[in-house]
Amino acid sequence: MKDAGALGWVEVGHHEAALIARCAAREPTACAELVSGHERMVFQLALHLLGDRDEALDLSQEVFFSVFRTIHKFRGQSALKTWIYRICINQARNRQRWWRRRHKADQVSLDQHVEAQGDLRQPGDDTAPDRAYARKQLAERLWLALDHLPFDQRTVIVLREIDGLSYEEIAFSLGVAIGTVKSRLTRARQTLRDELREVRP
């Protein structure tokens, strides 16, 4: 089995290493640089995992506090990005447990965003209105299905398809083996594919 945590400082790069050192020394400009460099990534992942804007915003801030609190322990065992992903996922996992229980009823589904937008951006020359409607339907179904996936499967598919992480990076972010990542991906895709087949048989 391939160990996902066996990368060195070489992976991190000199600029990142210097930035980390400055953040560990609590230099305000360095902290600001780190946050602004990763806030989009963190917020979007939190949003995809939790499905709620305010919750995601709160989680993003918590993630950065956690990053600054533990940055002196970071030894370049992965890229900084992967390490922040890991923190973000752990916090999201803790949070979604109780948050799901309490706010399941008034949880705002993200397909509202789709409705508000009215149409999806079309790849290529696919601009026919009926096709667009079908794609919108499909997107809504898919988003709902994603929302109902177990947390671990949702995380894996989001990291892979949206954030474009490799299996190795996903394995490090989740703290699991690569084989586990693969099997979770397969299960998540199976569920989503069934959903797709229902929409367009």
Add this chain to the structure above:
Amino acid sequence: MIHDFTCTDVRDQLEAFHDGELTIHERVALQNHLGECSVCNHVSNELSSIGSTLRDLAGLVAAEEPVERLRISAHVIERLRVEEQFSIRAQVMDWFQDMHLVWAGIGASVATLICVVGSASVLHAASQERPNSMARVISVLASPGSNDNPLRLNYEMSAPRAATDAAIEISEEEVEYALSAVVSREGRVQGVEVINQRPTNNAEVNAMLNEAYRMKFAPATARGDAVAVSMVWLVANTTVKGRHDVDIQVLRQALRLQTTPAPIAPLPIPPDAVPAPRPHAAPFMKPVTPEVSSSAVFALAAGGGD
């Protein structure tokens, strides 16, 4: 190397293919198969559409929520600064906000104190020297040559020498005892035991042991220091036969000559004598010679005659 994939192989590898986790050869072979097999191609397209739809959605959501408007960076930096400023004070305040924690802390401190006192007293008790305590055993083992941990004599040491006359009086004849003993640093004899046989005559052996304990030695020395050593002590009582024996014979002969008793037969009666009344035991009671030394012989003879 060109792989020749079956549909089953392709289905197994399809996800890795989409996720970019295959080698270049595998990718080429898989793409070839997808070009030929419409079923596999359909499955592959489904996978692609999941990915693309998810990315579309994500893009849409991102457009809805411009991160720049959220000012995460500013919030985080501000809160970090505040935390830095108030961290210790805030923590201390937090501790005392809930008095339960204070009571728990006091309780824990008292419990710790009791534990420390308890363990200190146990340690104190343990360190007192008892002959069978572990501390005692360790200290004895750590000091070879002390009175409790005597050494074996070796050629580097000077053996202990008897300071007093090393003769032990034994009344028994022809006997040999091996005694094990320790000669202490002060030259005293300790722990004497008979080791070669079971003592038969207890009074005799005890007397001998008492004698042995009274002996005084110059202690053994190793590199100039007095050390306690174990030793085996042979005590032998040997009768030497020699001229002494002959002298006794001569003496006895002389004694016998001096103290020969009168013949026991009736004395011859002189013809002119009036027959005297028959004596009873008078001749035996009457010493022939007035010497005291002969009386014992007479008494012996009289006893034997009865």
